[in-house]
Amino acid sequence: MxxxxxxxxxxxxxxxxxxxxxxxxxxxxxxxxxxxxxxxxxxxxxxxxxxxxxxxxxxxxxPNINAAIRRQLGSLAHSSALGFANEPASLLAEQLVRVANPRRAAPRSAAAPAVAQTVLRNPRLPKVFFSDDGSTALEVAIKQAYEFARRTGHSRRPRFLSLAGAYHGDTVGAVSVGHIDLFHKTYGSLLFKSDAVMAPFCYRCPFNRARPERADAREYRRCHWECVAKVEQRFDAQRRRDNPYAAMIVEPRMQGSAGMVPQPDGWLRQVAAIVRGHGAQLIADEVMTGLGRTNDPASGLLFACHHEGVQPDFLALAKGLTGGYLPMAATLTTQAVFDAFLGDYAEFKTFFHGHSFTGNQLGAAAALANLELLRGAxxxxxxxxxxxxxxxxxxxxxxxxxxxxxxxxxxxxxxxxxxxxxxxxxxxxxxxxxxxxxxxxxxxxxxxxxxxxxxxxxxxxxxxxxxxxxxxxxxxxxxxxxxxxxx
Ligand SMILES: Cc1ncc(COP(=O)(O)O)c(C=O)c1O
The missing domain is CATH 3.90.1150.10 (Aspartate Aminotransferase, domain 1)
Structure with a gap:
């Protein structure tokens, strides 16, 4: 050996x-x-x-990512984002806001309507919070959404909805919104409470009346979008309890660790409308689906939610952010969420959260090179x-x-x-x-x-x-x- x-x-x-x-x-x-x-x-x-x-x-x-990291090493590997800005992180935040708020979106079609035209001077997701991995990207989104719901008076005891079979990471907050018993049940007493709703899993859907065929089950499903109705019912029930959901968390287009469970076209759009209709936030976990993994490359889009013309309130990125070179994550969010944490110092409205390597220069340099490659022909x-x-x-x-x-x-x-x-x-x-x-x-x-x-x-x-x-x-x-x- x-x-x-x-x-x-x-x-x-x-x-x-x-x-x-x-x-x-x-x-x-x-x-x-x-x-x-x-x-x-x-x-x-x-x-x-x-x-x-x-x-x-x-x-x-x-070669390009190797060179970018080497170049960055020539000046500095890391300095803290607690108290200081740095060059690659600032440049990366600008680039992420650019790609997360596309001016032109998917070609218009029934299945994939265009994202609303968004001018970069007024992007819907203008703020970037850096962290280290997929779990922390979700942890940040969950904590910000929680506090946003409380501060805006939307919910006194903010509660989250996610999909059956969901996996959003292994930190305690991310585990709390996960629903894979094998991974999560053991830690039940450590977690905050969240709810699961039926995932649109056509192949194993009890409402799909089609017999198995030799094709992707989405293509031959026979149903009445009962999975969407279930989401609506969940939101209605929670509102009747006088504690509307703060946010719903989804992996757009494809749930990864749930077993590569793809959503039929149109599901995300309908669900996003329900979430918005109930005044809740939509958290898109694009840790797996994002950065070109699931998009038609010709569309120029890099995020799964944009394929359906949906812009979330939170966009969580990690894994491929640095091209798979270094651990780095980003949570993008809206001006409204950002503003909810502004105040006089003495009000202590600060988002008290951060990691030692937040905004790390080497990771940011790799991510910038990655985005440049992604945009290339x-x-x-x-x-x-x-x-x-x-x-x-x-x-x-x-x-x-x-x-x-x-x-x-x-x-x-x-x-x-x-x-x-x-x-x-x-x-x-x-x-x-x-x-x-x-x-x-x-x-x-x-x-x-x-x-x-x-x-x-x-x-x-x-x-x-x-x-x-x-x-x-x-x-x-x-x-x-x-x-x-x-x-
Ligand atoms: C969709 C999704 N979210 C979050 C995570 C957690 O990411 P990490 O392992 O980088 O913490 C994963 C990891 O597989 C994931 O697939």
Whole structure:
């Protein structure tokens, strides 16, 4: 066993990992990477099919991001945002406000109406609060929304609504608005109370009267938008209790850790109208969906909510913000929220929250380089090409009887494995089907991580069509090895 693997087994406790299983075998120790590839200590190469847990956008060791970090290192790695401003953080905040308030939005269509024209002198999300990761980006949004609801008199005991199956991070506030029992139940007594409402999960929706087909369930669903009615009912019920919801938190277009659960077009728009109608705030968790992951590259949009013409009151970003290089997050919000924290010093209306590395220069420099790449013609072309290549290759999986649903939104894919596609009967989690398929894929040179029985594909944008084909072929081989062949 490699020396570094031994050290890992001796000392490191890995996240979301049953360490007893981990300790049974030599771990893959990653030493380097380039583009979509990673290399381990034995010189084996892998395709990074989940972009290093959904963070990497343009590939590893991208020359522009490397250069930006090196340049910044030449002047300073870090100074505190408590009491001081700095150059890259100021520039980044300006750029984030620019991309979060697009002047021109998606081409107008029934499914994706244009975002209201927004002039940059009067953007709807003009303020940026920096933090460190997805959880803290959500923590900031939750705390600001909480206090905003109290200070404006909207709610005395602010309460939050989020989607069934939601995951918004692992800090206590973010866990409080999460609804994955496996992760969250243990900490129940530590958490503040929040409510869950039905998620629009067409494949497993009790209101979808369609029988399973060999297509994405959103395409053949037969329903009456009962999931939207449930949101309305929740808001109405909470208002009758004389304590309207302060905010609703959603991952627009696709819930990630819930199992790559995509929303049918139109869901977000209808839900946003309900939230607004009840005077609540809309918190968009775009930690996974944002920065070009889920948008049509030709639209020029970078955030999932804009695809539906929805502008939230809070936009939480992390993961890909630095291109997947450094931990940095941002929570964008409105002037109204910002103003609710203004006052004479002695009123103590300050937002008493912050982290040592808030606005870190290296992270901000990487993020600026990332945004520049995202706006470039090359990125638009490669994202478009990759989405098409994935779509074409994935179609080949429908002949496998254990493939129940293939869910793709832009460059995010979830392939749900089931006992039999005709019944949608799920595998017991204890069978570790997703884990076993991913282990079989790793042996064939493709790295990803499952969510239960859902295999996630979320490659870096620089992944070539040939590499995308290889990823899907390896997924197929992994499924066949684990569960048997085509039916
Ligand atoms: C949608 C979403 N929100 C928040 C988080 C938490 O981000 P982090 O792991 O950076 O704290 C994640 C992480 O997977 C996520 O997918």
């Amino acid at each position: 490699h020396r570094l693997a031994k050290l890992d087994l001796a000392y490191v406790w890995h996240p979301f990992t049953q360490m007893r299983d981990w300790l049974q075998r030599e771990p893959i120790v990653i030493t380097s990477g380039r583009g979509a590839r990673l290399r381990d200590v034995h010189g084996r190469e892998y395709l990074d099919a989940n972009a290093s847990i959904w963070t990497n956008l343009h590939g590893h060791r991208h 090359t990125s638009v072309k490669t994202r478009r090409r990759l989405a098409a290549a994935l779509r074409a290759s994935l179609a080949s999986l429908w002949d496998l009887p254990n493939v129940g649903d293939i869910r793709q939104v832009g460059l995010v894919v979830g392939v749900e494995l089931v006992r039999d596609w005709r019944t949608r009967a799920p595998f017991d989690l204890r069978d570790r089907v997703g884990i076993r398929v991913c282990e079989a894929m790793a042996r064939r040179g493709v790295l990803t991580r499952p969510i239960g029985n859902v295999i996630v594909l979320m490659p870096p944008y620089c992944t070539t069509p040939a590499q995308a084909e290889q990823i899907v072929a390896v997924l197929r081989a992994g499924i066949v090895e684990t569960l048997g062949g085509a039916g």
